[in-house]
Amino acid sequence: MEKFDCLIVGGGMVGATAALALADLGLKIAVVDAHRPNPELLEHPQSFDPEQPYNLRISAISLGSEQLLQRLQIWQQVLDWRACPYRRLGVWELGLSYAEFNCRQIDQTHLGYMVENHLLQASAWIQMQARKNISMIAPARLKAIETFSDRVLVTLDTGQIQCELLIGADGGNSKVRELAQIGVTGWDYQQSAMLVNVITEQGQQDITWQHFINGAPAAFLPLQGNHASLVWYDKPGVINELVKLPNEQLQQRIIKHFPKRLGGIEVLDKASFPLARRHANQYVKGRVLLIGDAAHSINPLAGQGVNLGFKDVKALQETFAMAIGSGKHYASPEVLTQYEKQRRNDNLLMMTTMDLIYRGFKQPTGPVKLLRNLGLFGAQRLGVVKDKVLAYACGL
Ligand SMILES: Cc1cc2nc3c(=O)[nH]c(=O)nc-3n(C[C@H](O)[C@H](O)[C@H](O)COP(=O)(O)OP(=O)(O)OC[C@H]3O[C@@H](n4cnc5c(N)ncnc54)[C@H](O)[C@@H]3O)c2cc1C
Structure with missing residues (x-):
């Protein structure tokens, strides 16, 4: 043996x-x-x-x-x-609460790939x-x-x-x-994720962003050229329904659901995963x-x-x-x-x-929503602490 x-x-x-x-x-x-x-x-x-x-x-x-x-x-x-490569990372819920992290904050040429x-x-x-x-x-x-x-x-x-x-x-x-x-x-989260590969109207971007919509994030991951990967988090029932749609219909739903900055897209492929x-x-x-x-x-x-x-x-x-x-x-x-x-x-x-x-x-309304948006608003202005959080997230 x-x-x-x-x-x-x-x-x-x-x-x-x-x-x-x-x-x-x-x-x-x-x-x-x-x-x-x-x-x-x-x-x-x-x-x-x-x-x-x-x-x-x-x-x-x-x-x-x-x-x-x-x-x-x-x-x-x-x-x-x-x-x-991506050099910036943007997170927001309400427009005013936008927080952006940049590789320059930690003296790097990029945040990741x-x-x-x-x-x-x-x-x-x-x-x-x-x-x-x-x-x-x-x-x-x-x-x-x-x-x-x-x-x-x-x-x-x-x-x-x-x-x-x-x-x-x-x-x-x-x-x-x-x-x-x-x-x-x-435990199983009460959310699934749908991954969607798309072609975007805009050329290669250097930012990955996440927009929280009604308590669930919608994320954009840049790929080379006009390609990108989108992640739509939602209740398992909603994701199951979305993933079965023909690409053209899914495209329309994405354009309605994702923030305007996404611009025009063409859906190429999709799949969903339960989260645990x-x-x-x-x-x-x-x-x-x-x-x-x-x-x-x-x-x-x-x-x-x-x-x-x-x-x-x-x-x-x-x-x-x-x-x-x-x-x-x-x-x-x-x-x-x-x-x-x-x-x-x-x-x-x-x-x-x-x-x-x-x-x-997850809490879509009320004081928690106000607090987290104040948190993001504050994070944008945190200076050294913000840099330390970023360095930790980058595994440095
Ligand atoms: C929707 C989604 C998005 C994600 N995005 C990110 C991201 O952006 N960044 C990030 O860091 N992580 C991300 N992750 C997590 C990441 O995918 C996992 O953490 C990673 O794949 C784990 O790698 P692993 O090698 O530990 O396990 P796996 O990738 O699961 O590999 C396990 C291997 O073991 C083999 N295997 C299993 N059972 C047996 C067996 N009985 N005998 C022999 N071989 C076996 C399989 O064939 C496989 O090759 C994401 C996950 C999901 C679900």
């Missing part, structure tokens, strides 16, 4: 990045995924056609995440394929293919685990593997979490550890989900490097607990902030 230092279940954006970060420490890594992404692109990266339609799943990648991805040699390929999830994942897989100490096992599904004090025996539908540490990076419905019997705290919050009660149980959405799924309101996952990866690499450097076993209870302590507080802070925003803006 093959033996590895770490077996990562889930080669999504977070799992694949974690594999590269831990391989850089000299550990022998295996990555298991139910799907092998983009086989054509992995074989021939230059076969990417920049004119091909945008995928609906797009993430706002923060400056902090970009630094990690650069270090792991994932980033350049993503830029070579397709990504769109809009990137298609599948391209980021494919670039990480290309790097994994090039590392001798990473084995990729895909397609394969996790079936069972047997945990011991110093190892985990993992049964896949393709055979058995032994590892010293099992890392669950298998997303919000994590099988690793379930098999390790780690409970979650969470899940937080694992433990990130570590014996020799099992959870990262990314397997540990925490957050309201996507401020585009922080995968960025939190990348912060997990950075912390994991640093904690393990320090342990190895001081002669400790990277998967000892002391080291894993240290990792969990560091990440739980930060993740909880971001999840709670998102919930406060979600709840604060």
